[in-house]
Amino acid sequence: MPKSKGRPARARVRRGPTPRKVIPSAVDASKPAAEHGRTTIAPPSQGRYTPPIREETKHSAPWFAPMLFSLMGLGALIIMLNYIGLVPGDTQNAYLYTGLGLITVGFLLATQWK
Numbered sequence: 689m690p691k692s693k694g695r696p697a698r699a700r701v702r703r704g705p706t707p708r709k710v711i712p713s714a715v716d717a718s719k720p721a722a723e724h725g726r727t728t729i730a731p732p733s734q735g736r737y738t739p740p741i742r743e744e745t746k747h748s749a750p751w752f753a754p755m756l757f758s759l760m761g762l763g764a765l766i767i768m769l770n771y772i773g774l775v776p777g778d779t780q781n782a783y784l785y786t787g788l789g790l791i792t793v794g795f796l797l798a799t800q801w802k
Contacts, residue, residue, distance in 0.1 A: 748802045756797045763790030 767787035769775050775783050 746802050748800070752797070752801060756794050756801065759790050759797070760794030763787040763792075763794065766790065 764787065766775070766783055770779055770783035770787065773779055
């Protein structure tokens with residue numbers, strides 16, 4: 689046998705489909721399923737696809753969308769009026785935060801709209 693030149697011989701790589709696991713025909717029922725490697729077998733296919741039964745589609749209340757858009761619009765309006773200077777008092781950060789808060793609530797409600 690010839691000597692190798694410092695490298696171990698490579699093992700042959702098997703290509704193709706993975707061989708199936710052979711399940712013994714007689715399985716001892718007293719052992720748990722994990723010990724003998726047997727899993728439950730699915731019922732035989734009938735050859736036709738049966739779609740799952742659909743649950744009733746949920747919809748948001750009719751007032752939900754107008755409330756969502758009016759909160760976002762009111763927030764944008766408050767911010768614009770604050771920058772123009774048409775709000776009571778002087779230009780304040782409280783108006784800006786109120787407008788941003790209303791827009792944020794509108795976006796949060798938009799994630800729940802169905």
